[in-house]
Amino acid sequence: MTSTALSPEPPASWRRYFGFSTDAKVIGIQYIVVAFFFFLVGGLLAMIMRGELITPEADLVDRTVYNGLYTMHGTIMLFLFIFPVLNGLNNLLIPTMIGAPDMAFPRLNTAAFWLVPVFGILLIASFFVPSGPATSGWWSYPPVSLQNPLGHLINGEFLWVLAVALSGVSSIMGAVNFVTTILRMRAPGMGFFRMPVFCWTALAAQTLQLIGLPALTGGAVMLLMDLSVGTSFYRPEGGGDPVLYQHFFWFYSHPAVYVIILPVFGIFSELFPVYSRKPLFGYVYVCLASFIIVGLGLIVWVHHMFPSGVTQWMRNLFMVTTMLIAVPTGVKVFAWLGTLWRGKIRLTTPMLFCLGGLFNFVFAGITGIMLATVPIDIHVSNTYFVVGHFHYVIYGAAVMGVFAAIYHWFPKFTGRMPYEGLGKLHFVLTFIGANLNFLPMHPLGLMGMPRRVSSYDPEFAFWNVLASLGAFLLGVSIIPFLLNMISSWARGPRAPHNPWNAIGLEWLLPSPPAEDNFGEHVPTVISRPYGYGTGEPLVEHQAEIERTLTLQDANR
Numbered sequence: 001m002t003s004t005a006l007s008p009e010p011p012a013s014w015r016r017y018f019g020f021s022t023d024a025k026v027i028g029i030q031y032i033v034v035a036f037f038f039f040l041v042g043g044l045l046a047m048i049m050r051g052e053l054i055t056p057e058a059d060l061v062d063r064t065v066y067n068g069l070y071t072m073h074g075t076i077m078l079f080l081f082i083f084p085v086l087n088g089l090n091n092l093l094i095p096t097m098i099g100a101p102d103m104a105f106p107r108l109n110t111a112a113f114w115l116v117p118v119f120g121i122l123l124i125a126s127f128f129v130p131s132g133p134a135t136s137g138w139w140s141y142p143p144v145s146l147q148n149p150l151g152h153l154i155n156g157e158f159l160w161v162l163a164v165a166l167s168g169v170s171s172i173m174g175a176v177n178f179v180t181t182i183l184r185m186r187a188p189g190m191g192f193f194r195m196p197v198f199c200w201t202a203l204a205a206q207t208l209q210l211i212g213l214p215a216l217t218g219g220a221v222m223l224l225m226d227l228s229v230g231t232s233f234y235r236p237e238g239g240g241d242p243v244l245y246q247h248f249f250w251f252y253s254h255p256a257v258y259v260i261i262l263p264v265f266g267i268f269s270e271l272f273p274v275y276s277r278k279p280l281f282g283y284v285y286v287c288l289a290s291f292i293i294v295g296l297g298l299i300v301w302v303h304h305m306f307p308s309g310v311t312q313w314m315r316n317l318f319m320v321t322t323m324l325i326a327v328p329t330g331v332k333v334f335a336w337l338g339t340l341w342r343g344k345i346r347l348t349t350p351m352l353f354c355l356g357g358l359f360n361f362v363f364a365g366i367t368g369i370m371l372a373t374v375p376i377d378i379h380v381s382n383t384y385f386v387v388g389h390f391h392y393v394i395y396g397a398a399v400m401g402v403f404a405a406i407y408h409w410f411p412k413f414t415g416r417m418p419y420e421g422l423g424k425l426h427f428v429l430t431f432i433g434a435n436l437n438f439l440p441m442h443p444l445g446l447m448g449m450p451r452r453v454s455s456y457d458p459e460f461a462f463w464n465v466l467a468s469l470g471a472f473l474l475g476v477s478i479i480p481f482l483l484n485m486i487s488s489w490a491r492g493p494r495a496p497h498n499p500w501n502a503i504g505l506e507w508l509l510p511s512p513p514a515e516d517n518f519g520e521h522v523p524t525v526i527s528r529p530y531g532y533g534t535g536e537p538l539v540e541h542q543a544e545i546e547r548t549l550t551l552q553d554a555n556r
Helices: 014-018 024-053 063-098 106-128 156-184 197-228 242-253 255-276 283-297 301-308 312-324 326-340 349-372 374-380 384-414 420-438 441-447 458-491 542-555
Strands: none
Touching: 014 024, 024 063, 024 106, 024 384, 024 458, 063 106, 063 156, 063 197, 063 255, 063 384, 106 156, 156 197, 197 242, 197 255, 197 283, 242 255, 242 301, 255 283, 255 326, 255 349, 255 384, 283 326, 301 312, 301 374, 312 326, 312 349, 312 374, 326 349, 349 374, 349 384, 349 420, 384 420, 384 441, 384 458, 420 458, 441 458
16 A cells, blocks of 8 residues: 555646536535535425415415415425435445446446436426316326326326436446445455445345336336327227226335435444443344345335225235334334444534434334334325324434534545534534424324315414424524535545545545545455454554555645
8 A cells, every 4th residue: 555546636727517417426515515515406396385275265376276286395405405415325335335446337327317417407497387287186196297288298197207207227237336336346345245335225225216106117218108199008998997097106215215215324333332332232134234225115115005095915915014114124223323322422513413313213213114014004094194204204204314424524525624614513403494394294184184285274274384493403503514515526625535434445545535445455354344443454464554645644
């Protein structure tokens, strides 16, 4: 290992982030920046909806516009924020964590990213084109979604479904890349049980993508054909079955929750040992639990269809399989608690977001078990109880995990330290805002308030006011985050190679890493990760590598 191989990346022009780069680190930052642009768009739509719901009367926007906002908020946040931002983290972390110079298929990686702005434009355009997806919901169920005249290709429903299909193509391309990279490009000595948990969870999530996503993509293509050329896959009058679409949709769209949350579990598993200075408790079981979740996640989709007339034996079967997922998920939660127990906990910004995300996820898991139960699910189906549960998983846990990852790995990939004060302010506003927004949705659902309505009975007003205030606070919370990211990247303190004293291959690279990461000098892994307090080196010649990096830090 020579000092030349560990030289930091020279200052690069900002123009590289606007080109067709094949460098996974550039693509990762492109994903994250584009995702947060759409995050702001989707968040603005949510604040308009909560502004409407702060009073019982529909007095802010037209009812049809409200329904369109509802659909666009959901699809933008899923297809244009959470999946792209996780793909961005995968691009940044997977190669550096396993010692690969880049992704297995760099050009495919570039193509997968540049599909995102393409289908993003189509998705947003669908809102402004006549016959848009306002009435069919973010799931676009037929026969409601098939009410547009045949032969009229330029309508909002067609553009919306086309955008979803292109999103599926992009995600499949990314999944092929991530899985191949993890399986074929690990550093010498890095067997599966010396691999970081984040890579295990990314492998599990992307395997789930490859199995489940073709069903949704194929179902969307069939819906496009029904809309445009007159086929009858889902048209009852032509012998089709509308419920078939629900099976295609939910076969992927419920496992999609695990595609989202599994990498966040990996983030928790990476960060809790760092900020408690202890090895990850139950490393092997945490790794294996990810693939148990994959297996069970593929046989739970019908719990979204309990009110759709499915037979009782099918309801009972999928109730049991849904509840079983609590077991491997509980293994992870207890492993994190075991890691935190008697640790030397440092309440840095990344750690606060992890703790807040864990708290919210446990609450979401409790309500998830309730929804797995057939009688409760049927009772609260299509009410705000479901909306509250879903947002606790996606925003309360997953988005907070994403923020934790950004604050934690920001120094590594930008070479600058984020401002801790702004980060903690961001956490406080986010945690309070999220709980104030989503917790009131549960009593609203139990009281019977349906979702997708812009006016409601005044008896629901108190909880809706609280939820709207929480939404506005969440909108404010993003301001310190944006100020932190922009100002610290522009003129923040220079970051050393390992500011958190973490263990992992990525922390044996300079900040920011060179384009090919380790180049030809990939170290040989000799132990499992997370050896905090054991004194055991992760790689051969680790002391020499760290001395070289420390000298480089001092000379910058």
